[in-house]
Amino acid sequence: MKEKLISPRIAEDDVEINGVGTVRVRAVSRHSLLTAGKGVNEDRDPALVERRMLVAALVDPPLTMAEAEQWQKNASAGEVGTVLQRVRELSGLTEGAAKSSL
Secondary structure: OHHHHHOOOOOEEEEEEOOOEEEEEEOOOHHHHHHOOOOOOOOOOHHHHHHHHHHHHEEEOOOOHHHHHHHHHHOOHHHHHHHHHHHHHHHOOOOOHHHHOO
16 A cells, blocks of 8 residues: 555646647646745745746646746736646646545
């Protein structure tokens, strides 16, 4: 049981981005979620936290922090939001996720 508990079990899925193509994303681990805000100043820079989540979640194509920031600047909020919404769903972070497991 311990081996199953500590072995990777991160779900992945494809997300279609209109006019761009398909990206592959994965759920974020608890560790990634907890460290996304690490070192962020008291004002809690949401753009930095979002970039860290994108870097952690994008499997194909993988992005660097600089590339994730470039995407944030050049794409609509809805485009990035669609990808992050799928990541939240895969990660069990959507509204009702805890209720559905009961």
